[in-house]
Amino acid sequence: MIKATNMTKVFNANKQNEIIVLKGIDLEITEGEFCTIVGKSGSGKTTLLKCLSGLETITTGEIVMNKKNMVGLNKKEVNAFRRSDISFVFQEYNLIDDLTLHENIYLEHPTSEEIESLIDEWDIRKAIHLFPEQCSGGQQQKAAILRALSKKAKILFCDEPTGALDGKSSKEVLSVLQRLQKSHRTTIVLITHNDQITHISSRVVTIHDGKKIKDEQNSRVEIVENLEW
Numbered sequence: 353m354i355k356a357t358n359m360t361k362v363f364n365a366n367k368q369n370e371i372i373v374l375k376g377i378d379l380e381i382t383e384g385e386f387c388t389i390v391g392k393s394g395s396g397k398t399t400l401l402k403c404l405s406g407l408e409t410i411t412t413g414e415i416v417m418n419k420k421n422m423v424g425l426n427k428k429e430v431n432a433f434r435r436s437d438i439s440f441v442f443q444e445y446n447l448i449d450d451l452t453l454h455e456n457i458y459l460e461h462p463t464s465e466e467i468e469s470l471i472d473e474w475d476i477r478k479a480i481h482l483f484p485e486q487c488s489g490g491q492q493q494k495a496a497i498l499r500a501l502s503k504k505a506k507i508l509f510c511d512e513p514t515g516a517l518d519g520k521s522s523k524e525v526l527s528v529l530q531r532l533q534k535s536h537r538t539t540i541v542l543i544t545h546n547d548q549i550t551h552i553s554s555r556v557v558t559i560h561d562g563k564k565i566k567d568e569q570n571s572r573v574e575i576v577e578n579l580e581w
């Protein structure tokens with residue numbers, strides 16, 4: 353589904369502040385997989401996710417997505433592809449400041465019963481007509497996840513989607529992701545600092561200093577409800 357070969361990413365190339373963030377990563381994500389990405393802060397996880405999803409261009413290497421070589425596409429073509437197939441949950445939420453949570457969630461897609469019931473289940477109904485800055489980090493994070501889910505994309509990239517959530521809320525969110533992966537075969541690539549979350553994924557990739565140092569299948573995938581939090 354997504355195959356990256358010898359991918360590198362350099363910021364500020366040939367300048368004094370040049371930084372080589374990704375140093376030749378090979379990674380193949382298969383359809384329906386739930387892959388977690390772990391690694392120390394600053395190791396390049398967010399950059400990796402943005403490159404895999406087409407949000408950032410890569411410096412060298414190749415990314416083939418659904419048999420399409422992303423490197424050869426122009427910006428418009430990449431955007432068209434991203435719009436139809438890919439959803440991204442940002443580490444910093446990226447909600448639009450002057451829109452309410454409700455308007456952010458349904459920015460590009462029509463209201464749906466599914467999302468409306470998650471607004472209740474995840475207990476953010478009371479904040480739904482507030483602006484992001486009037487909301488807690490957790491409320492904003494839930495809205496950012498719902499905005500991504502409203503798209504019903506085939507591939508969901510999540511950058512620490514439960515970073516601002518307590519244990520109970522984390523389980524509620526993760527259980528929806530696990531359900532999507534099982535019932536719709538949604539492909540999920542998720543960055544986490546939480547070991548528990550790796551237990552619900554089918555594969556764990558470890559990034560260290562811009563390189564992939566481990567890539568392990570998990571033969572004993574836990575269901576979210578069994579996680580201890």
Ligand SMILES: Nc1ncnc2c1ncn2[C@@H]1O[C@H](COP(=O)(O)OP(=O)(O)OP(=O)(O)O)[C@@H](O)[C@H]1O
Pocket residue numbers: 363364371373391392393394395396397398399400443
């Ligand atoms: N747009 C950018 N311009 C310059 N440097 C960048 C840019 N984006 C990321 N970096 C650098 O790349 C390195 C990796 O950053 P990245 O955000 O990918 O790490 P991370 O593994 O996601 O960390 P964390 O766990 O803290 O979120 C950092 O040194 C960062 O400063």
Ligand SMILES: [Mg+2]
Pocket residue numbers: 397398399443511
């Ligand atoms: Mg990050």
